[in-house]
Amino acid sequence: MTSPIRLTIGTRGSPLALAQAEIVRAALFSILPDLAIEDAVAIRVIKTTGDRVLDRPLADIGGKGLFTKEIEEALYAKEIDLAVHSMKDMPTILPDGLAIMALLPRADVRDLLIGPYEDIDAIPKGAVVGTASLRRQAQLLALRPDLQVVPFRGNVQTRLAKLERGDVAATFLAKAGLDRLGMHDVPAQPLDPAVMLPAVAQGAIGIEARVGDRIVGDLLARLDDPLTSACVTAERAMLAVLDGSCRTPIAGLAVATGEGSYRLEGLVASPDGRSVHRHGAEGSDPIELGRTVGDALAIHNHASAGR
Structure with missing residues (x-):
């Protein structure tokens, strides 16, 4: 007998966001093997302001919350039952009535140097490097003040296309993202955290739901990884x-x-x-x-x- 449970996952529509939603859906199937039909856990794409506005830095248009606002509105409206997020994109304060109910086991936390260089020292003097992250920019310029940094927004595929056509000499991506997309042929060098300290909660997938939704809360409690939760809690504190x-x-x-x-x-x-x-x-x-x-x-x- 199949379970009467029907769940809808809300997510952004980028290839990486969809891959992460599928990871969460697979995790739900793993703890509820009696979910015999695929539409028992549906995925709904929600376009956020952060996805629509790509020509300006996030700081100029409102910050991290622009990747979550519309998704959280769908949670409030009960149009979705849970939301899947890259935890590094989550503001430190969540809206009333919503909470991160589970963190999946963390993936590789490291940044990747994308381009034909074995390390940051090998980037040519005065070269142009693209990144939308002030964290990466600051650490890069601390090591190589001669480099020029230009804003570089868009999803993984967009940024790789810009690199391919020569807009910049190199860029950075999170290793977890490329791994989840199965993109193992991209020219990339992992950077030791001693060289490039990662973003807070990088590599962690968080699942957000309504406080008081007991059925969803009980399910997500079974998915939560205690080690990832402890480490991400420290970083976000x-x-x-x-x-x-x-x-x-x-x-x-x-x-x-x-x-x-x-x-x-x-x-x-x-x-x-x-x-x-x-x-x-x-x-x-x-x-x-x-x-x-x-x-x-x-x-x-x-x-x-x-x-």
Whole structure:
């Protein structure tokens, strides 16, 4: 006998967003094997403002929330039952009545240098590099102030096409994204987090749902990966202290160091890369750990701004 459950997943329409929605759908089938028909879990594409406006930096049009607003409105209206997000795109404060109910096991957190170069040092002097990320821009310019950085928005395929036609010498993408798309033939070099610290929650897929929806909440609790949740919680707690936005280059990565213990490395910088501060700490409470690192970085950042 099949389950009477019918669920609708809301997602952005990019190839990567759809791939991530399919990962979530497969995860739901894995815990509910009696969902015998495919339309028991449907996927609905919702176009967001962030997807429509591609000619300006996110900071100029409203920030990260532009990738979630319309999807969250569909959750409120009960047009969808859950929403799938790249957690690095999620604002630190969610709308009332909505919550991240599950985080899937995290993928590779590293950034990739895309182009025919073995590392950042090998990029030709004065070359043009494309990225829409101030985090990547700041860390790149801190290493190579001679390079020119130009805005580079669009989905993975769009950015790769711009690189192919020679608009820029190189760009960056998250390794998790290319892996999920099965794009293993792209010329790319993984960057050690010691060189390029990832975005907060990079590589993590989050599932958002309505608070109080017990059926969906119980299902998603079975999908939640405790290690990923702890590490992402620490990183987002740090981000919240720093009041991170698309105008502030911020990076962070938490990893487990032992039974119930985590280390968080955080970074805050100026967009031009002239001021870069890192701070790391270890602890057992992810929220406290995030706040500790965030407070330390905030002190550095305020001191630099006052110079």
